[in-house]
Amino acid sequence: MELLKNKIEQEGIVLSNTVLKVDSFLNHQIDPNLMSEIGKEFAKRFANKGITKVLTIESSGIAPSVFAGLELGVPVVFARKRKSLTLINDLLTSSVHSFTKGETNEISVSNKYINENDVVLIIDDFLANGQAALGLVDIVEQANAKVAGIGIVIEKGFQDGGKQLREKGYVIESLAIISSLENGKVSFEAGNKGEGVN
Amino acid sequence: MELLKNKIEQEGIVLSNTVLKVDSFLNHQIDPNLMSEIGKEFAKRFANKGITKVLTIESSGIAPSVFAGLELGVPVVFARKRKSLTLINDLLTSSVHSFTKGETNEISVSNKYINENDVVLIIDDFLANGQAALGLVDIVEQANAKVAGIGIVIEKGFQDGGKQLREKGYVIESLAIISSLENGKVSFEAGNKGEGVN
Numbered sequence: 001m002e003l004l005k006n007k008i009e010q011e012g013i014v015l016s017n018t019v020l021k022v023d024s025f026l027n028h029q030i031d032p033n034l035m036s037e038i039g040k041e042f043a044k045r046f047a048n049k050g051i052t053k054v055l056t057i058e059s060s061g062i063a064p065s066v067f068a069g070l071e072l073g074v075p076v077v078f079a080r081k082r083k084s085l086t087l088i089n090d091l092l093t094s095s096v097h098s099f100t101k102g103e104t105n106e107i108s109v110s111n112k113y114i115n116e117n118d119v120v121l122i123i124d125d126f127l128a129n130g131q132a133a134l135g136l137v138d139i140v141e142q143a144n145a146k147v148a149g150i151g152i153v154i155e156k157g158f159q160d161g162g163k164q165l166r167e168k169g170y171v172i173e174s175l176a177i178i179s180s181l182e183n184g185k186v187s188f189e190a191g192n193k194g195e196g197v198n
Numbered sequence: 199m200e201l202l203k204n205k206i207e208q209e210g211i212v213l214s215n216t217v218l219k220v221d222s223f224l225n226h227q228i229d230p231n232l233m234s235e236i237g238k239e240f241a242k243r244f245a246n247k248g249i250t251k252v253l254t255i256e257s258s259g260i261a262p263s264v265f266a267g268l269e270l271g272v273p274v275v276f277a278r279k280r281k282s283l284t285l286i287n288d289l290l291t292s293s294v295h296s297f298t299k300g301e302t303n304e305i306s307v308s309n310k311y312i313n314e315n316d317v318v319l320i321i322d323d324f325l326a327n328g329q330a331a332l333g334l335v336d337i338v339e340q341a342n343a344k345v346a347g348i349g350i351v352i353e354k355g356f357q358d359g360g361k362q363l364r365e366k367g368y369v370i371e372s373l374a375i376i377s378s379l380e381n382g383k384v385s386f387e388a389g390n391k392g393e394g395v396n
Contacts, residue, residue, distance in 0.1 A: 069230040
């Protein structure tokens, strides 16, 4: 998605060979116009899949998801993160390890909002090692619902989350796939716009 | 806002005399159509105020805010909550006590995204004792920016946050003001649709 790749080139800050900061339009400040276009793009890529619900995870997944949900005409559910394991009835839960933060969070969704009749589009802001996406898939499958696919705003193609999930047979649509952040430059995957930025 | 009040009557769950659960369309599952209408309503109520930015707080403030930001044509910034106080350069921070959860969180916003030229619309999902809104006001004022007003989806009129903030001179626009949750019934403030539910 050119609009998104241009924005990453203009405003993304490469903090290391593995960390890209996009706080100016996605993770802290949000560009509502871009999010609206991203929502429309997800809706287009997952049209005619019978989607009944969008599932994401707080907080940065919410903005792209609500625009996708609006466009698809379906509700959005966001999984909550919590550090400690609190057993509450009627919650679907999964553990998600964050390599960046070095901690494991429990994520949870009420079983009122995902059930066996649902066809779920999972959306998240980043895909790196795939832990969050795998946790969301786990929750959908615990509910005996169907995963229609996974929509990702920015995939780090040089980490193995995308590979793992595609090998398991899940359809992933990433709007920008980064092949490298080396030497402070953002490079996109071949077939995409490949120029770097500093 | 009739659409919102009808939704509260149909789907809100009164858990006690002070707690209303609206997990089906705002706090866990999100109704994107309703959020889009809410965003438009905030934009209408705060039109011609020279707003340059919407400020909210993760996670439930994000959905109504991004639609308001889209309509107003301005970026949205969401404050992050964290339990422990970590001093990081360039962060505007404030303490917010939650009476419901019995804990104090620090909320923070990068000073890159709010500055003295900004005219800020603060948006939040609920207004009860006003602690979150006061924390957001504090952050805007630390940045020497101007508070244009405060947009609230659901105000609990029987708690004193709204009174406190109005006495300080802030303009508050609440789309639904609840006067009472007694006897398991939602009552709206006079002048609004006053019928209970249950």
